[in-house]
Amino acid sequence: MKNLFFLYLTVYFYLAFLRSATGHGRLWEPPARSTLFRRGYSTTPNYNDNQLFCGGYAVQWMLSGGKCGICGDPYNQKQPRDHEAGGKYASGIITRHYTEGQQIDVDVEITANHKGWFEFRICPNNDVKKAATQTCFDKYLLKFANNATRYHISSAVGVHHVKLYLPPGLTCTQCILQWRYHTGNSWGVDPSGRGCLGCGPQEEFYGCSDIAVEGKSKINLSTTKATTKPTTTTKATTTTSTTTTTTPSTTSSTITTTASTSTTVETTTNPTTTTTTKPSATTTQKTTTPTTTTTQKPKQTTKSTPRFSSTTGSSNGSGNRLVSNGGSAKKKCGPTDVWKKTPGMRQWCVTNCRMGYCPASHCVCV
Incomplete structure (x- = not known):
């Protein structure tokens, strides 16, 4: 009987190891701390950046009671943990700049699909040398475009593209965006005692990206100042300056700017204000008879990787899709x-x- 018990225990740990060793996934956009080297940053490479799974199923659920480091390190790892402040992969690089309340694009690369769902949280830390806590993240559970807080993934591998809303009123010089992937490919028991696939403890993956979130008033101020220069004028002209491209038309004119400031959705919310702030400072060139003008909404300046849409993805009515x-x-x-x-x-x-x-x-x- 004793030998049978040890045999059972050995098989159990072996299966737990296999379950934790097969999963792969990483936060790609904005890039996670350990993935920066794949995106062109001169940081310490972590070639296992798609296996930040809390040390594996057995370590997380048997040794640590379900706890995990905030960025996927084993909870029992000696501090500072590898992916937290002071760790070898926590460079403190701010990868992206956003605006409070903005809808942002997020990409997650799944290379071995284990079903389940994603959640995203954010922590206003404001100090790259200070370790954040899970309590801080739990205060700000982010919502997807469909107002849900969980994104259930399809069975396909590839890059899952989702849209998230940043909290209104939340600004920070350094925020940490946390990705959590709770898989659903293992059998377990739910609270009612029913056995099912995806119930009970499951393997989990995490990722952290350092970002900054600026206030709307700051963004609008910088944009208004920029309108006093020819590069951002929104008035139709009969000539083309070296920094402003215009397309004369009887119905509309498209304005392309070369402003180097970070562009967000707010840059076009008040077109009347930006075109009439200081008329004498916009341009000295002659203008044609006033016509109805429309301006294109500037696209966000954050990086994205080349991809194409796939019909195998899951959208759940949220505008999220799988791209590869x-x-x-x-x-x-x-x-x-x-x-x-x-x-x-x-x-x-x-x-x-x-x-x-x-x-x-x-x-x-x-």
């Missing part, structure tokens, strides 16, 4: 040098590149 990088169905594909020694990666590249998902960070086709 392009691949080749005819070329011979295999893993990059970083992934060559990972078991199963060659077949993974062959299968996924043939289906159109062929990330350059994982696979190469010749």
